[in-house]
Amino acid sequence: MSLDLSSLNYAQIDAVTAIDENILIIAGPGTGKTQTLAFRTAYLIRSKDVSPASIIAITFTNKAAQEMRERVSNLLCNECNTADIWIGTFHSLGLAILREEGHRVGLRPDFLILSESEQIELVKSVLSDTLPKEPLIRAKRWVQRLSERKNHTFSSQSVSDLPDILFSAYEHRLEELNLIDFDDLILKPLILFKENPEVRDTCRNRFCHLLVDEYQDINNLQYQFLKELSGPAASLWVIGDADQAIYAFRGANVKHFLKFQQDYPDVRTIALKENYRSTRTILTSAQTVIAHNSDRIPHTLTSSASTGLPVHLLQAANDKAEARLVVKEIEKLIGGIRMESSFEGSDSFGFNEIAILYRLHHISRFFSEALKQSGIPYQVVGGVSSQPDSAMEYVVPFLKTLLNPHDDLSFSAILQAMDNKFDRTTITQLLDLARDREGSLYQIFHSPKIDGLLDPYRIDSDHKLLSFLHRMQKEMLAISLRELIATICQGLNLNMPLEDENHPWWFLLTEPFSDGPAHDQLPEFLETVALLKEGETYNSKAEAVTLMTVHAAKGLEFPVVFMVGLESGIFPCTEFGEGPSDLEEERRLFYVGMTRAKKRLYLSCSQSRHLFGENREAAPSSFISEIPPEMITVVPDHKSAKAKKIPAGKQRSLFT
């Protein structure tokens, strides 16, 4: 029985059934990218008799991988075992390879993956050894540079100045501790492939069909890795949209998408041009904006939807007024509005159909306050404040210490987490002492003579800590992982009830590891956790207005979207970092934001904004002026008449 493709349009069918060697699918926003990818996978199995085990589908998140597996499974009516298909991220693939063959690149079998915070801590400790004059506050920058450096391992491109001494010391420490960072998950398999062609060929022989999602966000290492993985006999099918590449700050390079046609022979390029999401006005506005970019493959999206309402522009005198204005509009939308004469104008929306998107988390503050005041339910996705010191940050180092007490990195993380009883200087001293004695921190704590460094007050709390550790080490042989975590949380005074429905994430996460004592489940559990980001995930069912960054909104859609804080300096964001910011990337981000909207798009800005402890004046974002003026309507602000209204026709002269 062949797969029913009747729900697809011509371009999608083309993409699903293409038999060419290498295929590039350009899938603009709302064109059914995920569907096409799932259909392609199912089609290969069902209609082309491809063995599931010879297919590899690479997604960018574990969540996407999961969804993908479900969709394919549904399309195949659960007939075939989709577990045979390799669906996962580059990183999980790399990890799988390293678990099997890691010894070939010098890894001991029980290596662990460094978390982001651990990486920063490690760099700080390496930094004080190698470049003592460098302030530790810039450790994050160094982490970024180390990552860049690894990212360019096999490329001619030169990298920003990173002292070799720092790099080699960092690498040496990783090796010593049997740790690898996220980049190593790609880099080491890549090296492994290059040095052991027979391993590479085993992989090549297994995977004949390679499907890659979000190809525009691939980085140099992933690109090279994919090249190694796809042998001459392989068929490479990649999908993405260069206009939605917004992860350059993490090393993603949209150039790889743009040069796909030169990189691979016999490429067939198919563009999905039909947008099923937005009104024509929204789509055209967004496309007019993105057309200002030059690093792209020009293509025009069409929509059979109605014209819809114009893009609404709100302008306020200050950030508080902006928030009030937005909330006032939301109230109208909820209540069902009859202001506009068109049919669309009489819609009313549910809370979960509305999103407020911004460039920077800080922007959300006034909006959540205003929403709270109006009694409108809302959820803020991400941000620092929303996860009060994510319990994960405390529990994981603890678990790691239980598994390996001599893991100084984890042990010092515990010490730092303990109510500031140990500051960095003390820990550094203890670490130095440990190194002098060629032992671990843990051993130092067991030795009687550290009086000079630790006052009685501290020693008291140490004893508590140590006896707690010892107790846990014993108990983990008997109790379940979930019980162990619960006990640790209790011991650390962490408020994290595992069974609480507010934390289903923890509950679900520990679920697969509930068999047998914690001790046996721990290694695998830690591995799973290392590849997962806790991120407060967006709940589409919650009856609440959603507040999040444009980055976080990628891949989502909402009937109503408010893009707020649209001021020069903020969006495009030029405030931070060392080098010049990439205007084209910011514009892509703006485009991603606009194209989240299905029916209504509101843009709002403020003349002044309180940010980083000072009031800043700013002009409206230059991106607003890139929208055709006739597609914009200015929503008058009755309350603050002082706010200058900018007539649509005059906009162009006021910007840039």
Next chain:
DNA sequence: CTGTCGTCACTTTTT
């Protein structure tokens, strides 16, 4: 070694 004060930095974050 410890406490205090001035300074500097602050994006976005699928892994």
Next chain:
DNA sequence: GTGACGACAG
């Protein structure tokens, strides 16, 4: 406006 770091005084 915050929080972490580093310099300096005690």
